[in-house]
Amino acid sequence: MATLSFISGVIGNIISVLYMLSPVPTFSRIVKHRSTEEFESLPYVSSLATSSLWVFYGLMKSGGLLIATVNGFGIIIELVYVILFLIFAPTRVRAKTAILVVTLNVGFPAGVVLITLFAMDGDLRLDVLGIVCAVLNILMYGSPFAAMKKVVMTKSVEYMPFLLSFFLLLNGAIWTFYAILVKDFFVGVPNGIGFILGAAQIVLYAMYWKSKTSQNLSDVLDDEWQHKLLIHENSEE
Numbered sequence: 001m002a003t004l005s006f007i008s009g010v011i012g013n014i015i016s017v018l019y020m021l022s023p024v025p026t027f028s029r030i031v032k033h034r035s036t037e038e039f040e041s042l043p044y045v046s047s048l049a050t051s052s053l054w055v056f057y058g059l060m061k062s063g064g065l066l067i068a069t070v071n072g073f074g075i076i077i078e079l080v081y082v083i084l085f086l087i088f089a090p091t092r093v094r095a096k097t098a099i100l101v102v103t104l105n106v107g108f109p110a111g112v113v114l115i116t117l118f119a120m121d122g123d124l125r126l127d128v129l130g131i132v133c134a135v136l137n138i139l140m141y142g143s144p145f146a147a148m149k150k151v152v153m154t155k156s157v158e159y160m161p162f163l164l165s166f167f168l169l170l171n172g173a174i175w176t177f178y179a180i181l182v183k184d185f186f187v188g189v190p191n192g193i194g195f196i197l198g199a200a201q202i203v204l205y206a207m208y209w210k211s212k213t214s215q216n217l218s219d220v221l222d223d224e225w226q227h228k229l230l231i232h233e234n235s236e237e
């Protein structure tokens with residue numbers, strides 16, 4: 001059982017690295033166009049916060065080296081993504097992203113580390129840290145909901161990168177399997193949710209990847225606004 005869990009953990013690390021690298025084509029496009037367009041920053045900001053605390057959890061937990069190492073790499077790559085997003089995002093989006101960074105990547109992790117280190121010890125520290133990491137992981141996996149909403153509204157998968165969805169599915173599956181083997185509830189629950197969300201995104205791809213309709217979200221909102229105005233004007237006649 002120990003050997004199987006180690007092997008699944010190593011495979012999980014490899015898939016996690018691929019999952020973390022999957023947005024590279026997206027950021028190549030952002031740098032090339034010098035704009036973040038309609039892409040969302042929350043998946044990368046929340047991933048950075050999650051990686052930071054999973055490193056701490058892995059260091060605190062006996063046998064948690066695999067968790068700590070892969071998330072150490074995650075800190076580096078997600079930090080690069082967030083910096084690029086802050087450079088190329090429009091002013092309004094940059095301000096929103098900066099607030100998220102200060103809150104989720106600075107204040108919150110620092111508070112969790114200080115409280116668990118100096119106000120708790122033993123199993124309580126690990127349990128609280130595990131709960132926090134699990135909640136953040138669920139937030140990270142749930143952050144693509146905004147992109148999924150855009151897919152439904154625009155009937156286009158342009159702003160929901162396929163590789164990110166695909167490796168979300170694989171990453172959730174392998175780490176759920178690993179968590180079952182080592183009986184780690186904190187790793188299993190969020191990754192099980194990640195697997196479900198990854199599957200949901202793949203279903204959306206199957207529905208819309210051939211769609212000819214590829215409207216910008218702002219165009220959709222403009223259409224909705226004009227429709228509301230028309231209804232309002234007609235009601236006044």
